[in-house]
Amino acid sequence: MIETTGIHKSFGKLKVLKGIDIKVSKGEVVTIVGPSGAGKTTLLQIIGTLMKQDEGFVRIADIDPSKLKEEKLATFRNKNIGFVFQFHHLLPEFTALENVYIPALIALKKKKEAASKARELLSYLGLSNRLQHKPAELSGGEQQRVAVARALINDPSVILADEPSGNLDSANKKELHELFFKLRDNFNQTFVIVTHDMELAEMSDRKIILADGLVINN
DSSP: OEEEEEEEEEETTEEEEEEEEEEEOTTOEEEEEOSTTSSHHHHHHHHTTSSOOSEEEEEETTBOGGGSOHHHHHHHHHHHEEEEETTOOOOTTSOHHHHHHHHHHHTTOOHHHHHHHHHHHHHHTTOTTOTTOOGGGSOHHHHHHHHHHHHHTTOOSEEEEESTTTTSOHHHHHHHHHHHHHHHHHHOOOEEEEOSOHHHHHHSSEEEEEETTEEEEO
16 A cells, blocks of 8 residues: 655755655554654655655555656645644635535535535534534534544545644544544555554554654564
């Protein structure tokens, strides 16, 4: 599903990644852990095609994104990769329903079809009574579930999450963590999650530990 080979990344003279080789299989929930500055988020952004590596290769669903031109790369990202961030990044002027189906519209799906899929996802995530609420009217846990629904709308090959529960209280954190495994079990969804939360890391199928830009346990 995902494979990185010899990934290097520097910012000026600072070498952040020094040769990263990892593999993630379909249906795995994999966490990436390590101290601050280890390169976890940089690696996740490279896997998510949001940043280019200096050296090495990434393959997602048997595709090498580096060989795609910008427009095709954006289309590939939209259809194959779902993102969940710590601070939700929901658009404040749109409802929960609209926030979820916007990526489907970008993928050129018809609005009726996109809205129907968004309703199904939000209902599955226990938000059927919050469809018309804007982000400011939702709790932190509800906002993060909207973000998860948005990540799922285009049936991506993988969901990449960066500290997804870092801004949640303990009850909402536990609910979100359980949701990831429910999605894996019910839909064979693949997750790669950067986290400092060791409870989530221990729940995961596999823990990748980074330190000083290197994988020290995979």
